[in-house]
Amino acid sequence: MKNDTIILGIETSCDETAVAIVKNGTTIVSNVVASQIESHKRFGGVVPEIASRHHVEQMTLVLEEAFAKAELTWDEIDAIAVTEGPGLVGALLIGVNTAKALAFAKQKPLVGVHHIAGHIYANRLETEFQFPLLALIVSGGHTELVLMKEHGSYEVIGETRDDAAGEAYDKVARMLSLPYPGGPQIDRLAAEGEANINFPRAWLEEGSYDFSFSGLKSSVINTIHNASQRGEELKSQDIAASFQSSVVDVLVSKTLRAAKEYKVKQVIVAGGVAANSGLRNALKDAFADTEVPLLIPPLKLCTDNAAMIAAAGTIAYEQGKRASWDLNANPSLILE
Amino acid sequence: MNILAIDTSNQVLGIAIVKDNKPIGEMKTNIAKNHSVRLMPAIDQLMRDVSITPDELDQIVVAKGPGSYTGVRIGLATAKSMAWALEIPVIGVSSLEVLAYQGRFFNGYICPFFDARRGLVYSAVYEWKNGQPEVVYKEENLLMADLLENLAQEDKPVLFLSPDIDIYMDAINTQLGKQAVIPELAFHVADASHLVLAGTRKQAEPTHALTPNYLRLAEAEAKWLKQQKEQQNNE
Numbered sequence: 001m002k003n004d005t006i007i008l009g010i011e012t013s014c015d016e017t018a019v020a021i022v023k024n025g026t027t028i029v030s031n032v033v034a035s036q037i038e039s040h041k042r043f044g045g046v047v048p049e050i051a052s053r054h055h056v057e058q059m060t061l062v063l064e065e066a067f068a069k070a071e072l073t074w075d076e077i078d079a080i081a082v083t084e085g086p087g088l089v090g091a092l093l094i095g096v097n098t099a100k101a102l103a104f105a106k107q108k109p110l111v112g113v114h115h116i117a118g119h120i121y122a123n124r125l126e127t128e129f130q131f132p133l134l135a136l137i138v139s140g141g142h143t144e145l146v147l148m149k150e151h152g153s154y155e156v157i158g159e160t161r162d163d164a165a166g167e168a169y170d171k172v173a174r175m176l177s178l179p180y181p182g183g184p185q186i187d188r189l190a191a192e193g194e195a196n197i198n199f200p201r202a203w204l205e206e207g208s209y210d211f212s213f214s215g216l217k218s219s220v221i222n223t224i225h226n227a228s229q230r231g232e233e234l235k236s237q238d239i240a241a242s243f244q245s246s247v248v249d250v251l252v253s254k255t256l257r258a259a260k261e262y263k264v265k266q267v268i269v270a271g272g273v274a275a276n277s278g279l280r281n282a283l284k285d286a287f288a289d290t291e292v293p294l295l296i297p298p299l300k301l302c303t304d305n306a307a308m309i310a311a312a313g314t315i316a317y318e319q320g321k322r323a324s325w326d327l328n329a330n331p332s333l334i335l336e
Numbered sequence: 337m338n339i340l341a342i343d344t345s346n347q348v349l350g351i352a353i354v355k356d357n358k359p360i361g362e363m364k365t366n367i368a369k370n371h372s373v374r375l376m377p378a379i380d381q382l383m384r385d386v387s388i389t390p391d392e393l394d395q396i397v398v399a400k401g402p403g404s405y406t407g408v409r410i411g412l413a414t415a416k417s418m419a420w421a422l423e424i425p426v427i428g429v430s431s432l433e434v435l436a437y438q439g440r441f442f443n444g445y446i447c448p449f450f451d452a453r454r455g456l457v458y459s460a461v462y463e464w465k466n467g468q469p470e471v472v473y474k475e476e477n478l479l480m481a482d483l484l485e486n487l488a489q490e491d492k493p494v495l496f497l498s499p500d501i502d503i504y505m506d507a508i509n510t511q512l513g514k515q516a517v518i519p520e521l522a523f524h525v526a527d528a529s530h531l532v533l534a535g536t537r538k539q540a541e542p543t544h545a546l547t548p549n550y551l552r553l554a555e556a557e558a559k560w561l562k563q564q565k566e567q568q569n570n571e
């Protein structure tokens with residue numbers, strides 16, 4: 001009698017070709033990520049067509065490595081979970097069509113997973129969930145606060161109205177002529193600087209959990225521009241520190257307030273920007289005085305990977321959700 | 337020997353199942369609809385119709401382009417992953433070569449092409465010899481005007497085959513006159529079962545090594561290479 005649920009996960013929503021095998025939604029059996037970052041660096045950002053080209057070349061290699069590392073056979077795989085959106089459509093298509101082909105060839109159930117659900121479930125590979133929980137998702141494409149009352153149920157209580165936090169990081173990094181990807185560079189510079197420039201914080205209307213970063217971005221541009229017109233030189237460390245403190249201030253305050261209002265038992269931080277040390281430290285400080293445990297996954301689970309897709313897919317599979325052969329990539333899939 | 341053939345490299349979605357050299361099932365549409373949504377349901381249905389299960393497949397043949405970048409990748413992602421999971425060989429065939437099979441009994445040059453926008457086409461020229469298409473002009477992404485100019489120097493009739501024939505009908509007739517042969521529309525879309533014919537003449541590559549036949553760099557890549565060159569020249 002086989003009691004374990006073993007799920008194969010596939011993720012290709014941006015520039016990582018990723019395959020993983022996860023047991024019971026909690027234990028990584030194997031987790032392989034082929035990053036394309038070196039290839040995209042020369043363009044200063046992810047080029048969708050190039051990303052799609054890499055995915056189709058890498059996919060079977062990554063699959064093979066994931067199976068080799070897991071040392072198990074197809075018989076033991078219960079289902080295949082794949083990111084169906086959101087993301088770059090051409091990139092998503094490779095994962096979706098691969099997953100369908102594998103599921104058809106091996107006659108396995110197929111489950112579609114929302115990329116953000118994946119980021120949240122990355123945490124379950126470290127710590128078991130306790131509901132209700134609040135998740136702060138911050139990445140190049142997302143800034144969201146999600147309330148979960150039970151497994152597989154997602155209520156978006158706040159989201160960005162314009163740029164994602166990671167997007168703002170990349171744009172400010174470009175203004176400071178920092179190499180791609182800009183987020184970690186700003187984080188590094190910020191640690192050396194002083195937050196002595198008062199950039200705006202977009203709190204939006206009273207009680208709102210939404211975010212907005214485009215005003216901040218413009219303010220950074222104007223500040224740099226005005227200073228150079230006056231012939232002043234601002235220290236890029238200080239710009240980075242001031243910018244980061246504005247972003248972090250809003251993220252931390254809203255997360256803390258939502259955690260209290262919804263009386264959550266856990267707060268989860270997910271997405272690529274969760275790797276940011278400024279954000280990590282501020283969140284840790286803010287939640288140190290509360291009873292609520294703050295969970296931040298290790299770096300390699302913060303960034304895009306397929307173990308998180310398999311973990312979220314495990315719940316969908318156990319809840320009886322199935323995708324049919326007409327499953328498609330959906331670049332603007334809504335989390336629900 | 338059961339072979340599944342897949343072609344999603346252009347607007348046509350074609351699949352076929354060939355059993356011991358005999359095409360026993362084929363499905364083809366020529367409409368602008370989403371290959372990603374329709375391919376797997378079509379394979380599932382056709383395999384049910386001919387009573388073959390996935391684990392009874394011995395080989396997969398796929399059209400590897402040129403054509404729509406996304407379409408080519410949907411076909412390759414599907415074919416490679418299926419072949420890898422089933423541990424069977426996968427063979428990639430040029431989308432131009434399979435179209436040339438529509439001119440199997442033509443005495444002269446066979447010129448399949450696909451529109452590549454802005455007056456450009458993906459094309460090749462073949463001649464049927466010893467029961468197979470032999471390459472006369474290799475595959476290329478070039479201006480249709482240049483292709484026609486070259487063909488006009490030849491002393492053989494040229495059969496044009498293309499799902500995009502309408503776009504270039506006037507240009508072909510003006511440039512080549514009676515040298516050009518353009519059949520009825522029914523001959524301008526490839527048959528997936530011909531992929532299997534073309535595939536039998538090819539060696540299967542390792543599954544991982546099968547890559548799309550784009551015939552063109554990604555735009556960003558081409559630009560970047562151009563910049564690198566200019567920088568080198570300036571130094």
Ligand SMILES: [Zn+2]
Nearest residue numbers: 139271272304
């Ligand atoms: Zn992500």
